[in-house]
Amino acid sequence: MQTFSRRGVIEALATLAAGAAAPRAMADGSTLGTIAQGVGVTFGSAAGGQIYTDTAYEKLFAETKLVASEWQFKMSSLQAQKGVYDFWNADQLVDYSARKGKTLKAHCLFWQANNPAWLTGLSTADLQYVFDKHIDTVVSRYAGKVQIWDVVNEPFWPADGQPGGFGAGPWFQAFGQDWVKRAFQRVAAVDAKARLYLNESQCDNNAAGLGVAIRPALLKLVGDLKHSGVPLAGVGLESHLDMGLPYDDAQFGAYCAQLSNLGVSIAISELDVRDFTLPDAIATRDKMIADRVQKFLTQALSTRAVDQVVTWGLSDKYSWLKGLWQTQRGTTFRQPRPLPYDDQMQKKPCWNAIAGALRSRPRA
Ligand code: XIL
Numbered sequence: 001m002q003t004f005s006r007r008g009v010i011e012a013l014a015t016l017a018a019g020a021a022a023p024r025a026m027a028d029g030s031t032l033g034t035i036a037q038g039v040g041v042t043f044g045s046a047a048g049g050q051i052y053t054d055t056a057y058e059k060l061f062a063e064t065k066l067v068a069s070e071w072q073f074k075m076s077s078l079q080a081q082k083g084v085y086d087f088w089n090a091d092q093l094v095d096y097s098a099r100k101g102k103t104l105k106a107h108c109l110f111w112q113a114n115n116p117a118w119l120t121g122l123s124t125a126d127l128q129y130v131f132d133k134h135i136d137t138v139v140s141r142y143a144g145k146v147q148i149w150d151v152v153n154e155p156f157w158p159a160d161g162q163p164g165g166f167g168a169g170p171w172f173q174a175f176g177q178d179w180v181k182r183a184f185q186r187v188a189a190v191d192a193k194a195r196l197y198l199n200e201s202q203c204d205n206n207a208a209g210l211g212v213a214i215r216p217a218l219l220k221l222v223g224d225l226k227h228s229g230v231p232l233a234g235v236g237l238e239s240h241l242d243m244g245l246p247y248d249d250a251q252f253g254a255y256c257a258q259l260s261n262l263g264v265s266i267a268i269s270e271l272d273v274r275d276f277t278l279p280d281a282i283a284t285r286d287k288m289i290a291d292r293v294q295k296f297l298t299q300a301l302s303t304r305a306v307d308q309v310v311t312w313g314l315s316d317k318y319s320w321l322k323g324l325w326q327t328q329r330g331t332t333f334r335q336p337r338p339l340p341y342d343d344q345m346q347k348k349p350c351w352n353a354i355a356g357a358l359r360s361r362p363r364a
Contacts, residue, residue, distance in 0.1 A: 031063040032340070032354055036309060039361040041301070042103065043354075044310040046070040046270065047093065050318045056345045060314040066103040068150075068269070068310050069093050070320075073106040075115055078138060082118045082130070085137060094145045105310070106146040108153035108199060109135065110183055112169030119170045127174035132186060139190040150199045150236060150269075151187050152180050155221065158213040165217040180221060181230055188231040198222065199236035199269055204252050204296065205245040215255055222262050235259055236269030239300075240312065240321075241292055244277035253299030260305035267308035268300055272338035273350070274321060280334050289337060290349035297357030309354070315341040 036043035044066025051058040061067065071077050072089040079085055090106070097104035110131070122130065139149070157167030166172050171179040184196055200218050205211040218235070225232045237256070241247070256266055273289045300306045313319050321336040335343070340351035 030355070032351070032358070033063050033065045035355050035358045037065065039301075039358055039363055040304070040307055041358060041361070042066050042308045043358070044068060044103070044105065044308070045314045046107070046310065046312045047096070048313070048318060049089070051096065052092070054318075057315055057318065060341055060345060061100070061102075063314065064102060066105055066148075066308070066310065067093065067097050067100075068105040068107050070107070070313070073138075073146075074108060074111065075119075075134065079134060080116050082116075083133075087141065090142070094142065098145070103147045104145070105148040105150065105197075106142065108150035109138065109187065110151065110171050110179075111153040112157065112167040112171065113154065115170060122170070124174055127170050131171060131174055131179075131183075135183070135186045135190060139187050139194075143191040144193070146191075146194055148195045148197055148234075149187060149191075151183050151196050153199045154201050155180050155198070156200060156214045156217045158209055158217070164220075165213055181225060181228060184225065184230045184232060192231075195233035195265075196231055197234040197236050197267065197269075198225070198232060199238065199267075201238040201240065201270075203237045203255065204239045204241055205247045206251065207245045210245070211247075219255075219258055219262075222259060222264060226262050226264070232264060234265035234267055234308070236267040236308075236310075237300075238270035238312075239268045239296070240270055240272055240274060241296060242274040242276075243288065243292060244274070247296075249296045249299040252296065253302050256300050256303040256306055260303050264305065265308065266300075266303065266306045267310060268297065268306065269308070269310050270312040271297075271309060271354075272312045272319060272321060274324075275336055275338065276325060276328065282337065285337055286349045290353035293350055294353035294357050297354060298360050301357055301361040309358070311339055311354075313339050315339055315343065315345055317343040317345075 032043045042065050044064045046068040048070040072093050077089055156165045158165040160168040162168050164177050166177055175182050187196055202210040202214045222235055259266055275285055275289055278285045278288055316337050316339050319336060319338050321338050325336050340354060342348050
């Protein structure tokens with residue numbers, strides 16, 4: 001006879017009570033979404049177009065309470081041509097998340113990278129016009145349909161040598177160091193209800209010029225924004241854990257506490273693992289990845305303000321790191337294994353690591 005743990009029953013009942021479709025469950029009926037919900041965390045994942053074409057992959061999203069747009073809300077998708085908007089992909093994800101009763105996190109209004117080519121060479125005045133027009137057009141369209149905006153993505157890049165460690169790019173050119181504040185203030189003026197997030201990479205590592213430089217810069221910016229009364233609800237720490245870089249998970253946990261003290265929610269916003277430097281053997285690699293994820297998340301979740309964990313996809317099959325691996329190594333004899341499910345949509349030790357870290361968090 002199958003036995004159920006008390007926690008498993010509670011989590012399964014939470015799911016049924018939420019009216020969610022029967023999630024892809026473990027033997028005791030729990031999913032990452034219900035496990036997370038039990039300890040005051042929202043679990044989600046980034047969704048690309050594959051959720052409409054691969055039913056086995058879409059079924060995995062029953063684990064989630066939130067979907068983040070992988071690319072559908074980026075300027076390169078919404079406004080590939082200057083002044084010409086294409087909302088089709090974004091609208092499709094709005095419909096999907098509404099139909100599934102999930103929170104929609106629209107990533108991202110502004111990024112210094114990955115921008116449409118037509119931005120290059122615009123005058124400062126033109127860039128300022130594009131910036132304001134993009135907010136007014138896009139945010140007004142999705143008011144009430146997008147619950148969370150990643151307003152600004154990756155404002156810092158110390159290697160660019162700009163003041164304050166800011167990344168060079170069209171928006172820094174347009175408004176200088178105030179570009180981030182300006183973005184949040186204008187978005188809030190268009191949609192006062194959406195929760196507005198600032199998203200940054202690298203903060204999980206101790207690499208010189210990366211995490212070591214970006215963490216203090218981000219902490220200062222968040223403090224300045226909060227002290228200026230900017231409606232900053234949360235900070236996303238991407239957490240693309242690179243096993244080839246130095247890291248100290250306890251230090252990361254302490255950094256989450258510092259951010260929390262500034263009065264923001266914290267999201268582990270793009271969790272996956274760059275395993276490029278790990279051994280080929282899959283069992284060995286999977287265990288090393290799972291160990292790092294569990295230790296990292298356990299530390300992060302020790303700060304109550306960490307209330308959102310979002311993986312950057314759910315299956316290795318569609319990870320963005322495949323493209324990066326191909327570009328950097330030009331080989332297919334092995335593929336990255338960054339996510340909770342493998343290419344065949346089977347659970348991996350990484351799934352257990354995320355579940356374990358969530359379960360180890362003291363209950364709310
Ligand atoms: C990536 C997407 O996953 C890819 O599909 C796209 O081609 C490039 O961008 N940090 C971020 C995300 O904030 O927006 C990036 O997503 C991954 C790195």
